[in-house]
Amino acid sequence: xxxxxxxxxxxxxxxxxxxxxxxxxxxxxxxxxxxxxxxxxxxxxxxxxxxxxxxxxxxxxxxxxxxxxxxxxxxxxxxxxxxxxxxxxxxxxxxxxxxxxxxxxxxxxxxxxxxxxxxxxxxxxxxxxxxxxxxxxxxxxxxxxxxxxxxxxxxxxxxxxxxxxxxxxxxxxxxxxxxxxxxxxxxxxxxxxxxxxxxxxxxxxxxxxxxxxxxxxxxxxxxxxxxxxxxxxxxxxxxxxxxxxxxxxxxxxxxxxxxxxxxxxxxxxxxxxxxxxxxxxxxxxxxxxxxxxxxxxxxxxxxxxxxxxxxxxxxxxxxxxxxxxxxxxxxxxxxxxxxxxxxxxxxxxxxxxxxxxxxxxxxxxxxxxx
Numbered sequence: 001x002x003x004x005x006x007x008x009x010x011x012x013x014x015x016x017x018x019x020x021x022x023x024x025x026x027x028x029x030x031x032x033x034x035x036x037x038x039x040x041x042x043x044x045x046x047x048x049x050x051x052x053x054x055x056x057x058x059x060x061x062x063x064x065x066x067x068x069x070x071x072x073x074x075x076x077x078x079x080x081x082x083x084x085x086x087x088x089x090x091x092x093x094x095x096x097x098x099x100x101x102x103x104x105x106x107x108x109x110x111x112x113x114x115x116x117x118x119x120x121x122x123x124x125x126x127x128x129x130x131x132x133x134x135x136x137x138x139x140x141x142x143x144x145x146x147x148x149x150x151x152x153x154x155x156x157x158x159x160x161x162x163x164x165x166x167x168x169x170x171x172x173x174x175x176x177x178x179x180x181x182x183x184x185x186x187x188x189x190x191x192x193x194x195x196x197x198x199x200x201x202x203x204x205x206x207x208x209x210x211x212x213x214x215x216x217x218x219x220x221x222x223x224x225x226x227x228x229x230x231x232x233x234x235x236x237x238x239x240x241x242x243x244x245x246x247x248x249x250x251x252x253x254x255x256x257x258x259x260x261x262x263x264x265x266x267x268x269x270x271x272x273x274x275x276x277x278x279x280x281x282x283x284x285x286x287x288x289x290x291x292x293x294x295x296x297x298x299x300x301x302x303x304x305x306x307x308x309x310x311x312x313x314x315x316x317x318x319x320x321x322x323x324x325x326x327x328x329x330x331x332x333x334x335x336x337x338x339x340x341x342x343x344x345x346x347x348x349x350x351x352x353x354x355x356x357x358x359x360x361x362x363x364x365x366x367x368x369x370x
Contacts, residue, residue, distance in 0.1 A: 001191060005179065007132045017125075017133070018033055018042050019122055020044050020080065021044065022068035023204065025139075027197050045085045045089075068198065106341050108314075113209075138161045140153065140161055142177060156184045158185075162344070163344050227248045233278075252336065252338035268287055288333035292327065292330075294323065296355050301350075306347075308346060312343050338360070343356070
């Protein structure tokens with residue numbers, strides 16, 4: 001299968017650097033780049049302590065994954081380099097994740113990783129190697145429309161990763177390539193098998209890479225022991241309903257684990273108050289949000305002032321909203337919106353940009369004012 005990497009040079013004069021995580025997607029991208037006849041170089045970032053990472057499953061950029069990337073590079077006949085960015089990853093991703101959780105917000109570390117280590121540090125390495133582009137295995141499309149470079153959702157909605165890439169700048173997007181954005185995942189695995197790549201059936205990375213067992217609270221408490229302190233569970237009027245074992249075990253919208261009996265209706269986490277160590281709970285209706293203040297906005301287009309569609313979680317369906325440059329106003333009350341999440345803006349399949357949710361304004365319902 002032939003892929004156009006959109007480089008305005010003869011194939012023999014092109015140099016493509018591929019970010020290889022050790023998974024099937026980036027491995028196929030490397031093989032596709034090599035097949036064009038361009039000089040192809042694979043690079044991998046080591047983001048964990050090598051001793052602790054060896055054999056870790058469900059992650060990327062760890063010991064076994066580095067070995068898998070190296071094996072693929074040898075198989076297809078390209079040079080492969082590993083760069084140690086453990087300190088950068090810790091400071092820009094893990095420490096930020098911990099501080100956000102301790103502050104009662106809901107972090108999205110995969111976006112911070114793409115925004116920092118991967119699309120800043122990795123891109124700089126590619127430039128230093130004299131590459132014409134940096135290619136990755138992300139499922140998103142890069143389209144050129146009247147000399148404007150645009151980001152669009154992947155054709156396969158089940159694989160689309162555009163939510164995690166909204167912070168990509170225009171300059172970065174101009175240099176990046178995403179060859180898999182128009183392909184379904186089964187086709188990619190089929191291609192890997194045809195090429196004889198050992199990672200053809202390798203499982204996809206799951207959850208947050210540095211929390212492969214899904215126990216976020218453990219990571220936060222290891223870094224910040226005082227974050228595990230318990231406190232009161234209170235209703236929206238401040239009445240104590242019970243006790244919690246630490247705010248780090250809860251997120252906005254959560255229902256399970258509250259262990260509060262004798263209530264007339266199910267209760268959900270409405271907000272976290274770290275200063276008072278209080279977990280505020282209420283009925284589902286109290287989760288409804290009318291608008292959200294957005295910070296650190298990144299635009300991939302110029303002058304968009306119409307109604308857009310917005311995703312506030314990676315798995316959520318886009319909903320209609322308007323953005324005035326500061327506040328995002330939902331057409332209808334939206335549920336499960338939490339400070340710390342990303343709000344990503346779309347116009348159909350095109351990614352317009354996005355930002356980080358700073359604060360939310362609840363929708364007003366008369367029966368909640370009692």
